[in-house]
Amino acid sequence: MNQFPPVVAMIANDYLKRVKSQLRLVPAPERDEFLREIQSHLYEAYRQTPGDDDVARILAVLEKLGEPAEVVSDRLPGAMVRSGTKRNLPLYIVGGLLIALFGIPLGFGGIGVLVGLLAALAGVLAAYYAVAGSVLLVGAVFMSMGVVRILLPGLWDKLVLLGFIQINGLPLFDYLSPSEQGLVLILFASVFVASGLGLLRLGKHLLRGLHFLFRLALDWVRRFARSIRRQLRRDKLAGLPVGGLSFVADR
């Protein structure tokens, strides 16, 4: 009985398809035998993985098994391993979860939503960096004001006279000596500079996250385009399951 719930069958078959696509240069009999072996592994591992959540179980199995590129690495002569196309398992897990949640592969509408989401996220990221930049700029301005106050009091007075520097609402400031005022400004500036640098550092994580999502989206679009191409060509293999076999959904 190699029967899986539909969602599990879908995820397992998708994995097998990815293994198959890695093996496209391997002679068909050898390839099909290997796919049967991996199918057997998925079945055994799934059966022995405890849990009530079917999707979590099959994803745990796939995560333990590893990326198709790793699984097939010695089935091919070294030069034939498609090193550049190795996909990350997290991509697969997110994809699997989405398929599990929505139950459908993404169509044109899905791609539209995806592009919109990514554009929004890119906007958020741009705004984030704009804020980080502004905070740094404010820090730099205060820093130079502090330096001018300490080293060039004459210039400071001139700037105040000309109205470039206006310090209002801070009566305490006037009680301080010029160098103390300068120090206060530099201290104030340091807080801004530190915040700005902190924001830039945190931004790296945001960038990495966005990069990940872009790759995820590209992956989907590529897969979607491939499925459309296959349909258009009406390739006789298009409708066939992997290697002539696949998991059967029991519902």
Next chain:
Amino acid sequence: MEYSDDGRDRRITQMRKGILELAVMGVLYHERHYGYSLVRVLTETGSISLKEGTVYPILARLDRDGLVRSEWVESDQGPPRKYYALTSLGRQLFDELSQEFELLVSLVQRDWKAREQSEHAGKRLVVRKG
């Protein structure tokens, strides 16, 4: 200065690659296994975490070199299983490799205090090449 996690992981991976093949041969020396049961045996002590997919490239390599033979066996619980067992050539090679392995282990774990006491002890240990 501390070593980097990447550097450590890379070295562990390199070390495991060779030794894992030997471990797979060791398991198949005594009884036949299919991929998943082999993984279970290798990980049953819980002391090593293994990407399960790594056994398949190893099995492919051993198969290609004629060190294992395989056969499909029907299972009453699911799809057929592909069982592997070591060939006589594989057994012969395993015997040799495991001797080599023991030498290497003794090289790593030799007792330095005992060695210091005996001036010529180092000469006893010979690592064969090839």
